[in-house]
Amino acid sequence: xxxxxxxxxxxxxxxxxxxxxxxxxxxxxxxxxxxxxxxxxxxxxxxxxxxxxxxxxxxxxxxxxxxxxxxxxxxxxxxxxxxxxxxxxxxxxxxxxxxxxxxxxxxxxxxxxxxxxxxxxxxxxxxxxxxxxxxxxxxxxxxxxxxxxxxxxxxxxxxxxxxxxxxxxxxxxxxxxxxxxxxxxxxxxxxxxxxxxxxxxxxxxxxxxxxxxxxxxxxxxxxxxxxxxxxxxxxxxxxxxxxxxxxxxxxxxxxxxxxxxx
Numbered sequence: 452x453x454x455x456x457x458x459x460x461x462x463x464x465x466x467x468x469x470x471x472x473x474x475x476x477x478x479x480x481x482x483x484x485x486x487x488x489x490x491x492x493x494x495x496x497x498x499x500x501x502x503x504x505x506x507x508x509x510x511x512x513x514x515x516x517x518x519x520x521x522x523x524x525x526x527x528x529x530x531x532x533x534x535x536x537x538x539x540x541x542x543x544x545x546x547x548x549x550x551x552x553x554x555x556x557x558x559x560x561x562x563x564x565x566x567x568x569x570x571x572x573x574x575x576x577x578x579x580x581x582x583x584x585x586x587x588x589x590x591x592x593x594x595x596x597x598x599x600x601x602x603x604x605x606x607x608x609x610x611x612x613x614x615x616x617x618x619x620x621x622x623x624x625x626x627x628x629x630x631x632x633x634x635x636x637x638x639x640x641x642x643x644x645x646x647x648x649x650x651x652x653x654x655x656x657x658x659x660x661x662x663x664x665x666x667x668x669x670x671x672x673x674x675x676x677x678x679x680x681x682x683x684x685x686x687x688x689x690x691x692x693x694x695x696x697x698x699x700x701x702x703x704x705x706x707x708x709x710x711x712x713x
Contacts, residue, residue, distance in 0.1 A: 453495060457485040460492045467503045467654070468645060469496050476511025481560050482519040486534040493541035503654050504645050505545060507568065508552035508638055517559025523588065523699045525690055532591070532682055535560055539592050540674050543567035544665065546658045550645070552637035553577045563592035566600050569661070570628040572641040573618035582613035587698025587708060591685055595678040599670055601626045
């Protein structure tokens with residue numbers, strides 16, 4: 452098994468569960484190095500016929516604050532988006548279910564990464580949001596995948612406002628599979644659920660069912676042609692604009708943005 456600098460990867464539950472930990476607390480920022488290591492880890496274990504689940508979580512008190520804001524700058528964003536979207540596809544099309552164990556804040560690209568998972572277990576005080584619109588940009592994966600994983604009206608509201616929702620709210624429309632009490636641990640709750648629901652199943656049959664479920668839900672299509680079209684809009688129309696850069700620059704300079712509406 453490969454060694455990594457920004458993530459921790461191990462097999463647990465008698466080798467049936469692949470645990471992937473974002474290991475750069477407190478923010479666990481999804482920077483280029485971490486994205487590259489995540490992509491490598493998912494590829495390395497994709498063909499393991501004995502796996503039944505992937506457990507994805509963040510180290511420390513938060514899942515992740517999302518993608519690197521500096522890498523949203525004009526000179527970096529094309530490369531960053533390509534890497535990030537590859538990892539989202541890795542999660543969404545992984546041969547066995549990916550369960551995200553969420554504690555604390557799950558923001559921006561991290562929320563989008565969790566959108567691609569099959570199951571989500573979250574502590575009751577966990578917070579989900581894609582605040583990109585407040586920086587003058589928007590989250591392409593939420594636009595493409597959000598309506599497949601939650602009610603379209605909710606996904607649209609979250610994209611257009613950047614508002615936060617808590618785990619209890621997310622559970623009311625089925626996005627969160629299980630709520631973990633404040634004094635509990637999301638990973639432990641996820642593994643308890645795995646032992647009750649997946650551990651006794653055939654790994655081969657589970658792989659077939661996982662592929663069928665994602666095909667039926669249109670997830671692959673959403674992350675192929677749809678996401679590529681949305682990504683093109685982002686790169687060709689938003690990135691060259693004033694406002695598409697002003698919010699990022701203002702955030703980094705810790706000042707209020709000066710919008711030109713263009």
